Amino acid sequence: MKRACIVHDWVNLVLVPIIAAMTMAGLVGLIDPALVTYAxxxxxxxxxxxxxxxxxxVPSLPTVILAHHAVTCVLLCVPLKRPHLHWYTCVDGLVELNTFFLIARRQFRSRTTRKVFSWLYWASFLSMRMVLYPLMVPLFWREMQMTEEAPWWEVLACVGSQTILCMFNVVLLALSVMNWRKRRAAAGETKDGASAGAAAGQRAAGKAPGAAAAGLKQRVRQRGGSPDEGELVPAVKGAAAAALALKARAV
Known part of the structure; x- marks a missing residue:
């Protein structure tokens, strides 16, 4: 991973929890939701x-991320004119918990920690990005319809932006599934390669005693003698011991 990506991730590992904490505080009334919008x-x-x-x-797709940020900014500007919508910033902002789990899974490399953050990532992804975000579309539509003298472009900015963010989440889900399948396929190929190597080593080890005996017989015949069991047995035993060691290494 590039150094620039690592630095960006760690800065976000500090900032994203702050934003997430502010959204939760705004939801329960501990801080003014307008502050959450500004932040x-x-x-x-x-x-x-x-x-x-x-x-x-960023690891990949910087253009897509820039487009996502632009749409998010458009959506966040709506409460600046319609203050009663600041609270919805806090609702939408809960998704930053999912962002934190994604980055943490990428940066914390221990196997156990990665599994925990991976589980939290998928649990929050499905509940927030795939359930909560689509539910916000009709809510925003209702709020804008109840807003007096809301021009069409405000309605489009609010409802349209939320819809685009939902589409982005679908694309993100598809990319995540594709990457998961690639990792599984790569792991399967590595496992198959290791198994094939071990099998080849075992076959070679199985042939070693016979090859040693045949070689010894050939050398004896070349000297004009006949193969003697006294010579063959120690050689075969030595080859067998070497074969066992080779099998152990192959396994």
Whole structure:
């Protein structure tokens, strides 16, 4: 992984939990939800500039991420004019928990930690990105219909942006499944290769005693004598011992 990506990930491992904590605090009324909107806009805008200037700061698809950030900023601007929608920023912002689990899974390399974060990632992905986000589309539509004198472009900015984010989540799910299948296929090929190598080693080990005996017989005949059991037995025993050692290494 490139150094720029590692730095970007670790900065987000610090900032994303702060944003997530603010969204939860805003949901329960501990802080003004408007503060969450302002903080979110600052975070997304800052990350947009970072990725735009340094595309290698993300593992892949920087253009898609920039488009996602742009749509998110459009959606976040709606509550600036319609303050009663600030609370929905906190609802949508819960998805940052999923973002944190994704980055943590990528950066914390121990097997146990990776499994835990992978489970948390998928649990939050399915519940938030695939359930919560689509449910927000009709809610936003209802809120905008109840808003007096809301022009069509405001409705489009609100409902349309949320719909696009849902589509992005579907694409993200498809990419995640494809990557998972590739990793499984690569692991299967590695396992098959190791098994084939072990089998070849065992076959070679099985042939070793007979090959040693045949070679000794040939050398005796070349000297004009006949194969003597006294000579063959020690040689075959030595070859057998070598074969057992080779089998052990192959396994």
């Amino acid at each position: 979110f806009i600052a975070y997304v805008a800052g990350d947009f500039v970072w990725v735009f200037l340094q595309p290698e700061a």
